[in-house]
Amino acid sequence: MIQRYSGDSLIPKRLVLNEANRAIAAALISLFQTSVGDTQGSLDRQLQALEGEGTDYRLKRGLAHLLRNSFSTFEVVSPLEPQALRSRLFDLAALRAPSPKAAAVHVTQIAAQLSQELETVVEPSHIRQGLYADLKENRLLTAFEAPEPDALLHRYNLSQVQGLFYKASHVVLNVHRNDPGEYKLMFRYLKLFRLMTYIEGEADQGFTVTIDGPASLFKPSTRYGIDIAKLIPAILHVTRWNLTATLQWRDSYTQQTRPKTFTLTDCCGLVSHYPPGKPYDSMIEAAFVERWSKLKTDWRLEREVDLIPIPGSVMIPDFRLVHPDGRTYLLEIVGYWRPEYLRKKFSQVRQSNCDNLILAISERLNLEKAGVKLANTPARIVWFKHQLQPKAILNQLEATD
Template structure:
């Protein structure tokens, strides 16, 4: 996404209109030139990349647009790494220690680097050259990091990403969002709700899969203290929306008047025919690395129980619950598994309230021992589910044991 200073929009009454770039020859040429620049700098420093971007940017009036495109390439499609024989801080200590044993002089520097290169070659069991030491001394500075990988997009894909990022930036200061989704495939609803869960958004949900859902989302400007981080989480939802066929949303934005600096409400609306293109994969995301790790470990377990990711929506008042996994036995028995590893108190209270309202008698709740449930005001003993406690990783065998105890 784009930082606030690179967002470009205009006003039409109370409506805010973010800038979008047309896929025309001029814009495609600018995107192509930037992509070519990044491609040519692979293997070189971030400092050199920045200097070349400044030269390309020049003093043209469209510098913010070029800077925005470059930001997306750098932040989303580049990998910068520290290249050094040792961690730079350790390397500096070693160089300074060697240098302390000689009189400071221009002639002593090459001797110090040669001696340390010989020492490190023996220690690391690979050849280390003086030039590598010289380059690695301050390799941890941002400008000295090396561009090692560049996932080159097409010019059109970069322009689509830019347009999407400009729209996402509108939601940084949203105070209230109403999202209507209707007449969609059940799989699209599930994917949307998984993203809502993934980004830990504060929502109130009404409706069902047959008639559609109305989802009310509280924005960062509705909190007692505006949270930029939460605004970013809302913005992350927009690419997920583009996987849904029928939808529309209206957002209320808490902005300030340009002249008086007084608070001013503005509005923004978006719908399924907006023409934006998502870069999110259509697959079903895991809500955390914890869930992904559990699924991988289950695959290596020889068990009659089949682990399923696609779980039906469980409607509850004001929301829906989508358990993380379903366990299915060949004889027809099923259990639902929900993993609770997120620490935010309001999330914990909401999660346990959902469990109590779900009415599921086949639910297994796996809870991290690191969570301070008492501080969050959660009483586990009031939870009508089978409880499993875990530390860092949830063991599949612990889940199988819980199933066995339930029989």
């Protein structure tokens, strides 16, 4: 990671998408493409030669690191687990005096044995290749998903920014009036990465999300810092936002740790490699939508819904049901989840005080075992077995007329 200082602020270095940088990216991508089937050690030697003695070696090394870790598949290729293969060879070698001829005989003998055991042809060359295939430099590049040069350069710029968050002690994210679907995607990632967050606000005015960073923990955690860094590509899918991070940064000259700040906004120009989100969170939701489309009713099913603010968090129902006369209901599907999730979900429902919420609950859930009680739950309840039937929801809606 390369950055410069501006007072107490850190500014990561970004690459310009010009022809010179595109040429470097293209050369590296081509090298990985032609190295499929070769060993990692051979690839690394070619990468080192490509670096040469130029001043741009750090750029080439950074791009190669991304290609190696994000676009490549390295595998241990051996007819038998390498450690077991070595054990067989050493056991045979112990029976004869060491010599090149004896070693060749042993390899041929093991190849014949494995051909019988595995019911496939195992050549002596496979034995030689697999004997130390578990060493990092002997792993084979078996697949490579080649990105476009611009995509690789965008990924490099994003990684430069992400690296700053490994040392974050405090992150404040302000998200303004956005499409509810964008909020839902971002909050889904917050949950996925298990970040310690506090959420304030409401959908009309926006939300403030406060995230404790790895440097604020009793014991600094690089793994937690990586999880915060993973959130940045998700934030890029939100239209209007700004972010401020407090970093505990160690000065390379003084070796002292001092607080630094880093700011980022929706005008940053970074490009996310995350998909914009799945249409549905589960097969139950997808099947429900398909069945609803075949139903003859005036009620319209909408995917993107209003967010319901609750203390320290936010609740995002799965669907909104709208009638031409103006009536609106929210639908939340509670399928198969862990006990702690169920307790949190029903606590949110009670805190929401939402009187137009319908909860569709799977009968497979053991709410009693999870410690969940439906008493004082303001929502209307619909139970389902394997599939949520639209008519059950429609009956609930008609009962409210």
